[in-house]
Amino acid sequence: MKKAIRIFDTILAGICTLLFAFIIYANAVLPDNVVVYGDEAPPFSGVITYASKSLRGYISVDSQSAEPVKEDLKLLGIVPIKEVSISQKQERDVYVSGEVFGIKLYTDGVIVVGTQSIETDDGKRNPTQEAGIEVGDIIISIDGVKVYTSDEVQAILNNNMGASFDVEIKRGDRYKSYKLTPIYSPREGCYKAGMWVRDSTAGIGTLTFYDSISGKFGALGHQVNDVDTNEIMPLLEGEAVRAGIKEVQRAAKGTAGSLECDFSDKTIGRLTANTRCGIFGEYTFIPEFALEYPVASAQQVKRGKATLLSTVEGNEIGEYEIEITHISYSEGNMEKNIVLKITDEELLKKTGGIVQGMSGSPIIQDGRIVGALTHVILNNPEKGYAVFAQTMVEACE
Numbered sequence: 298m299k300k301a302i303r304i305f306d307t308i309l310a311g312i313c314t315l316l317f318a319f320i321i322y323a324n325a326v327l328p329d330n331v332v333v334y335g336d337e338a339p340p341f342s343g344v345i346t347y348a349s350k351s352l353r354g355y356i357s358v359d360s361q362s363a364e365p366v367k368e369d370l371k372l373l374g375i376v377p378i379k380e381v382s383i384s385q386k387q388e389r390d391v392y393v394s395g396e397v398f399g400i401k402l403y404t405d406g407v408i409v410v411g412t413q414s415i416e417t418d419d420g421k422r423n424p425t426q427e428a429g430i431e432v433g434d435i436i437i438s439i440d441g442v443k444v445y446t447s448d449e450v451q452a453i454l455n456n457n458m459g460a461s462f463d464v465e466i467k468r469g470d471r472y473k474s475y476k477l478t479p480i481y482s483p484r485e486g487c488y489k490a491g492m493w494v495r496d497s498t499a500g501i502g503t504l505t506f507y508d509s510i511s512g513k514f515g516a517l518g519h520q521v522n523d524v525d526t527n528e529i530m531p532l533l534e535g536e537a538v539r540a541g542i543k544e545v546q547r548a549a550k551g552t553a554g555s556l557e558c559d560f561s562d563k564t565i566g567r568l569t570a571n572t573r574c575g576i577f578g579e580y581t582f583i584p585e586f587a588l589e590y591p592v593a594s595a596q597q598v599k600r601g602k603a604t605l606l607s608t609v610e611g612n613e614i615g616e617y618e619i620e621i622t623h624i625s626y627s628e629g630n631m632e633k634n635i636v637l638k639i640t641d642e643e644l645l646k647k648t649g650g651i652v653q654g655m656s657g658s659p660i661i662q663d664g665r666i667v668g669a670l671t672h673v674i675l676n677n678p679e680k681g682y683a684v685f686a687q688t689m690v691e692a693c694e
Contacts, residue, residue: 312404312505328626330365331381334388339384344616366581370385373589389505392587393659393666395606395614398504398594399540399560400576402498402521402568405465405533406435407450410525415482425492428477433516434466435495445533447494454479467531469664498530501540501558503607503657504565505575505669507583508693513568514580515568517657518669518684519632521571535568537578547649548678556609556654574631574688575657575669586614593665595685596636598624603662606672607655609647617641619660621667622680632671635660635683650678659686 365382409432414421424542436444439453439462454462461478479488502517516537520529540558548554566580575633598621605617637660639650646657651673658670660683668683 303363317601328595329381329628331383331596333383333385334594365491389508389510389592390589391508391592391666391690392583393506393590393606393661394504394584394587395608395659396584396586397501397540397542397556397558397608397654398505398516398565398570399538399558400500400502400521400535401497401538402530402535402576403445403533403570404435404501405445405531406437406446407444407494407496408523408526408528408530409434409436409466409492410495410523413489413491413493415489415491416484417480417481418483422480423491424478424480425490427473428464430464430466430475430477430492431468433523433528434468435531437465437467437472439464445496447496448619450492450494454492455487457488459488495525498523500578501556503659504537504671504687505657505659506666507580507587508690509583511692511693512579513569513577515575515577515657515669515689517575518671518689519575519656520573521576529573530571532568532571532576535578537565539563539565539570542608542610542654545609545648546652547647548652548673549649550677551671551675553675554649554652554677554678556652558654570692572692574684574692577693590661590664590666592686592690593662593667595626595634595687597665598662598667598685600624601662603637603660605637605641605644605658605660607644607658607670608649609644609652609655615644617644621660621662630666631688632684633682633686634685635668637670637681637683638679639679645679651681652678 363407365384367380368383369377369380411432412423412425414423435653444450457479461476464477465474479490482489498666504516507514523530539561542556542558544557546555551658564581566578568576568578570577603619603621605619606614608614618641620638620640621635622638625634639645659666660668666686668686669689670681670683672682674680
């Protein structure tokens with residue numbers, strides 16, 4: 298009898314362990330927010346169900362103004378897993394292109410990208426560090442005067458006889474003020490602040506979609522960072538221009554390839570936002586070659602075959618086969634919601650995999666745009682990450 302009880306206890310303990318492990322895993326991988334288009338049924342069925350037997354009466358048909366419905370997900374309709382928020386929305390259509398374009402971005406303020414020690418009669422000193430200013434800080438104003446360019450900063454700080462300056466900076470979400478005192482450099486015969494700054498950047502990417510409702514476009518699928526500090530570039534203004542590919546540097550294991558482009562003087566639009574899930578702007582017109590696709594909800598994306606629209610030769614947009622191998626609903630790492638693999642031999646022959654400049658390439662599956670390419674996996678450039686199209690369109694709105 299005791300042996301039977303021990304066996305029963307062991308089996309029960311094993312079942313409980315598996316149950317708790319499943320709940321923890323499901324809590325991590327299942328989404329916190331679910332979007333339902335039109336009258337389609339909310340996802341999940343079978344072993345994972347909603348607490349309510351029917352959600353039809355809970356979701357308002359007025360999808361644009363309805364408040365999300367809170368609902369519990371349960372295992373086998375019994376064991377609670379997590380609470381999710383369900384929203385009903387009208388299905389959106391956007392125009393998808395996949396064209397490569399040039400980015401010209403000017404910062405709101407001036408970024409500190411480096412500091413330099415000054416040789417003095419008493420040894421080396423770094424006035425920027427002594428003031429408390431750090432690499433990555435954004436200079437907003439000097440002595441109350443707003444600054445926008447690196448030339449303005451250099452003209453103010455270098456045109457002095459050792460006077461101190463009140464420098465207002467933005468660090469993260471906080472604003473701080475520091476007193477910066479340039480020091481005399483006997484070698485150069487002038488006072489120096491020991492600071493390197495930047496006010497603009499340029500690059501290339503791929504345009505993901507045009508939204509005819511808002512009059513805006515979305516591209517890249519990730520934010521534009523400063524090359525030295527890796528901090529997000531605070532956008533003041535910028536423009537997107539047409540570009541043509543002149544050369545492809547192929548990717549290899551451990552080495553990022555790239556698209557080499559020539560910028561044209563034809564403007565696509567004006568940049569208005571630099572965000573975690575892409576850059577956005579107001580377009581001048583929708584090109585004739587753009588095709589209209591409905592936007593998939595995150596829950597409509599599935600593992601399996603899909604295609605990638607991208608420009609890797611001249612101005613010719615190609616459609617290439619890929620495979621979606623993994624899907625994550627984590628909102629904390631939205632740039633890597635989708636893991637994909639390039640399976641198209643033609644694209645692999647041209648680029649060796651995913652290269653810089655392809656970021657933003659739209660992903661099509663089952664007649665919908667489901668995502669946009671964001672990053673390459675350096676150790677295996679045939680693989681990469683993507684952001685949900687739903688995330689980008691919502692950010693565009």
